[in-house]
Amino acid sequence: MPVAIFDGHNDTLLQRILRRGTERDQDFFTATQANHIDFPRAQAGGLIGGLFAMFVPSQTKQDFSKPFNPSDPANYARVDQQEALAFTMAMAAEAFRLTRASNGRMKVCRSATEIRQAMHDEVMAISLHIEGAEAIDPDFHALEALHEMGLRSLGPVWSRGNIFAEGVPMRFNSGPDIGNGLSDTGKALIKACNELKILVDLSHLNEKGFWDVASLSDAPLVASHSNAHAICPNARNLTDKQLGAIRESKGLVGVNFHVAFLREDGGYARDTPLDLIVRHTAYLIEALGEDHVGLGSDFDGCLLPADIGDVSGLPNLIDAYRAAGFGTDLINKIAHENWLNVLDKTQK
Structure with missing residues (x-):
């Protein structure tokens, strides 16, 4: 049996919406090569659940069969709230359609207790997450409604600005100290998330916004899919000072599998070795402690190392952890226990 993995980030719901009606619109319960996750390959890889992101791209009508171009300014244009809400509702509906079609094999979970039972x-277990809060109105009516539907995690921004904060660009050889911090509406959003027990995700938030959240939030600080800036100096990664704040809050960082956030040269190469994921993981364990590191793969939203390939390749990473001397208890913490514990602490 593969090690059970609860993963902190995937973009599977987005991909299913974008590919609807195309040749890559595949049955989720049949093994395919259309994307990174389907149900049979998830079972083969040991994926027992995760935070399923609802991300609204700037260009919802573009041809997403082509690779994402991180240097195209059109991919970072701001999104209208009503358009974002409609697109988010489509992704939430897709999650419920999948659970209904699963014949009891999938469930939208609203707590760590429900995830453990699943x-x-x-x-x-599907835990609904918003990546970039463009769908949320300034009065938070949509936040209340989405929370009732099962939203339990929210990142105020993706790598673009909105009414709440500034996103950090995916820029190599750069720090995250770019732009202003949270707006007044953004500060109110953090307080509203604390009141509703919605986890606030710091991945994609710039440094000033990070410190604003750290000063305002009464919950553990969590970056669902980010790596160590000391190893890969991409603005999307976390500095040692940020890691210190996450440690102090007893929060968590989920290791991102995207090759450009792993490599010292910031390159886009599928031959990136799994040893680099191990290296980032070991660095984060040293910085945070072994109870505060998990996985945040970015499946269906990134370029993966060839030795993982898709969700069915997760056992290869577990083997790499074992080869590096990670014991069974530590692997289980990284694989699922630390995520469930931080969700528990956030929801109390």
């Missing part, structure tokens, strides 16, 4: 019952 693991026990061998049911895949």
Whole structure:
């Protein structure tokens, strides 16, 4: 049996919406090569659940069969709130359609307790997450409604600005100290998330925004899919000072598998070795402690190392951890226990 993995970030719901009606619109319950995650390959890889992101791209009508171009300014244009809300609702509906079609094999979970029960019952757990809060209005009506639907995690921004904050660009050889911090509306959003027990995700937030959240939030600081800036100096990664704040809050960082956030040269190469994921993981464990590191793969939203390939390749990473001397207890913490514990602490 593969090690059970609860993953902190995927873009599977987005890909299913974008590919609807195309030749890559595949049955989720049949193994395919159309994307990184489907149900049979998830079972083969040990994926028992995760934070399923609802991200609204700037260009919802573009041809997403082509690779994402991180240098195209059109990919960072701001999105209208009503358009973003409609697109987010489509992704939430897709999550519920999948659970209905699963015949009890999948469930939208609203707490760590429900996720643990789903693991026990061998049911895949979907925890709904918003990546970039463009769908949320300034009065937070949409936040309340989405919370009732099951939203339990929210990143105020993606790598673009909105009414809440500034996103950090995916820029190599750069720090995250770019732009202003949270707006007054953004500060109110953090307080509203604390009141509703919605986890605030710091991945994609610039440095000033990070410190604003750190000063305002009463919950553990969490970056769902970010790596160590000391190893890969991409603005999307976390500095040692930021890691210190996350450690002090007893928060968590999920290791991102995207090759450009792993490599010292920031390159886009599929032959990136798994040893680099191990190296980032070991660095984060040293900085945060072994109870505060998880996985945040970015499946269906990134370029993966060839030795993982898709979700069915997760056992290869577990083997790389073992080869590096990670013991069974530590691997289980990284694979799922630390995520469930930080969700528990956020929801209390």
